[in-house]
Amino acid sequence: xxxxxEDPQALSIxxxxxxxxxxxxxxSINNLQWYRQNSGRGLVHLILIRSNEREKHSGxxxxxxxxxxxxxxxxITASRAADTAxxxxxxxxxxxxxxxGAGTILRVKS
Amino acid sequence: KAGVTQTPRYLIKTRGQQVTLSCSPISGHRSVSWYQxxxxxxxxxxFEYFSExxxxxxxxxxxxxxxxxxxxxxxxxxxxxxxxxxxxYLCASSLAVPPPYEQYFGPGTRLTVT
Numbered sequence: 001x002x003x004x005x006e007d008p009q010a011l012s013i014x015x016x017x018x019x020x021x022x023x024x025x026x027x028s029i030n031n032l033q034w035y036r037q038n039s040g041r042g043l044v045h046l047i048l049i050r051s052n053e054r055e056k057h058s059g060x061x062x063x064x065x066x067x068x069x070x071x072x073x074x075x076i077t078a079s080r081a082a083d084t085a086x087x088x089x090x091x092x093x094x095x096x097x098x099x100x101g102a103g104t105i106l107r108v109k110s
Numbered sequence: 111k112a113g114v115t116q117t118p119r120y121l122i123k124t125r126g127q128q129v130t131l132s133c134s135p136i137s138g139h140r141s142v143s144w145y146q147x148x149x150x151x152x153x154x155x156x157f158e159y160f161s162e163x164x165x166x167x168x169x170x171x172x173x174x175x176x177x178x179x180x181x182x183x184x185x186x187x188x189x190x191x192x193x194x195x196x197x198x199y200l201c202a203s204s205l206a207v208p209p210p211y212e213q214y215f216g217p218g219t220r221l222t223v224t
Binding site for chain 2 (some may be wrong): 034035040041042043045048076088091093095096097098099100101102103
């Protein structure tokens with residue numbers, strides 16, 4: 001089962017623009033993670049934000065978390081063609097089980 | 111440090127057959143999880159193994175099984191294949207302790223059932 005919805009389902013932008021993706025989840029969490037997947041390949045871990053954090057940065061990535069609304073957003077600044085990929089949020093249940101959102105397909109046009 | 115490896119990368123099987131997929135975790139990682147990815151259902155958790163024991167299981171029929179060896183390598187098996195089993199199967203490994211359990215994914219095995 002999927003944790004929640006991701007919005008938008010697809011996003012197409014020009015190189016240099018910012019891309020924002022949103023994720024909602026259903027249960028209370030300890031942390032939320034974002035992953036990237038290039039064209040049906042393995043997932044790459046991007047960033048993890050803990051439930052007691054509101055914002056976190058990593059390079060051109062900025063993640064926010066609003067536990068009261070059960071939502072998170074991922075901002076990619078100054079996007080590049082190489083950022084073209086699918087982006088997933090994930091929350092962790094018992095053990096190492098990750099529950100993924102449906103994902104946002106990002107296309108960056110050069 | 112070598113990443114998570116999965117073999118084979120591509121596989122074509124016929125309905126009714128069985129298949130075994132293999133995953134070698136990052137050295138030192140003791141937790142291995144498996145996921146199925148399909149266009150319709152997205153990424154779904156299959157099971158997790160830790161120290162050769164199944165620690166958690168997703169909502170899949172008993173045709174899906176797995177195991178973990180003492181060197182942490184894991185295999186998953188799907189018996190009596192159905193067309194709907196066509197998917198990308200992803201393996202992820204983790205140190206498991208201490209938290210927060212960042213997981214590292216392999217490139218996946220693309221299974222096509224005809």
